[in-house]
Amino acid sequence: DTAVSQTPKYLVTQMGNDKSIKCEQNLGHDTMYWYKQDSKKFLKIMFSYNNKELIINETVPNRFSPKSPDKAHLNLHINSLELGDSAVYFCASSQEVRTRGTDTQYFGPGTRLTVL
Amino acid sequence: GQNIDQPTEMTATEGAIVQINCTYQTSGFNGLFWYQQHAGEAPTFLSYNVLDGLEEKGRFSSFLSRSKGYSYLLLKELQMKDSASYLCAVRLKAAGNKLTFGGGTRVLVKP
Numbered sequence: 001d002t003a004v005s006q007t008p009k010y011l012v013t014q015m016g017n018d019k020s021i022k023c024e025q026n027l028g029h030d031t032m033y034w035y036k037q038d039s040k041k042f043l044k045i046m047f048s049y050n051n052k053e054l055i056i057n058e059t060v061p062n063r064f065s066p067k068s069p070d071k072a073h074l075n076l077h078i079n080s081l082e083l084g085d086s087a088v089y090f091c092a093s094s095q096e097v098r099t100r101g102t103d104t105q106y107f108g109p110g111t112r113l114t115v116l
Numbered sequence: 117g118q119n120i121d122q123p124t125e126m127t128a129t130e131g132a133i134v135q136i137n138c139t140y141q142t143s144g145f146n147g148l149f150w151y152q153q154h155a156g157e158a159p160t161f162l163s164y165n166v167l168d169g170l171e172e173k174g175r176f177s178s179f180l181s182r183s184k185g186y187s188y189l190l191l192k193e194l195q196m197k198d199s200a201s202y203l204c205a206v207r208l209k210a211a212g213n214k215l216t217f218g219g220g221t222r223v224l225v226k227p
Contacts (some may be wrong), residue, residue, distance in 0.1 A: 004158075025163060032223060040219065041201060041220050042217065042219055042220075043159065043205075043217040043220075045202065045214055045215065045216070048213070048214070053160060056214055072212065087180070090158060092158070096213070103213055104149070104161045105149075105161075105213075105215060106161065107158040107159050107160070108158060109157070109158050110158055112156075
């Protein structure tokens with residue numbers, strides 16, 4: 001009954017490689033996000049998709065490409081990995097609330113990426 | 117730009133009360149969230165404030181003053197399991213329900 005799941009949990013790879021992280025949510029939410037948490041624990045938004053449409057694209061190198069095949073999935077593909085990409089990547093989802101309410105974001109368990 | 121400040125670390129004793137402050141300078145404020153994050157785990161939602169005042173949820177309460185750009189999270193009757201990082205996040209009136217997080221406050225509860 002996992003709400004937001006990510007695979008893999010750990011990813012160790014060499015510089016220059018291409019890798020993907022997958023995210024799925026079974027909450028029926030229409031918005032999904034990717035965050036990066038660096039070694040100093042700052043959590044920063046990277047991308048957001050609403051119903052498969054990109055709505056937030058922060059200043060992220062274009063080596064990072066999100067893909068949303070449907071509103072329950074948001075994958076992150078990273079090309080030509082660099083040392084500075086080492087971090088924990090969190091996926092999150094929320095439901096847009098039009099009336100007064102809380103569109104709380106729920107986070108996945110994270111993927112710890114280590115680039116050697 | 118957006119600026120969210122919270123103390124880096126706090127220590128408290130089991131059974132005591134701790135107050136974690138968060139100040140923010142943002143444009144387009146549209147709500148403030150508090151999340152708890154244990155080491156190596158995902159952030160989990162604790163509380164949400166969009167209007168001024170106090171929101172109470174069991175041992176945890178959160179306060180907001182929009183005119184002062186200030187919030188606090190109050191943890192009462194501290195337990196050892198409350199040792200974690202507490203993240204303050206501001207939602208902005210922008211497309212995509214964007215949250216901007218502070219650096220987090222690491223709370224260490226001692227016996």
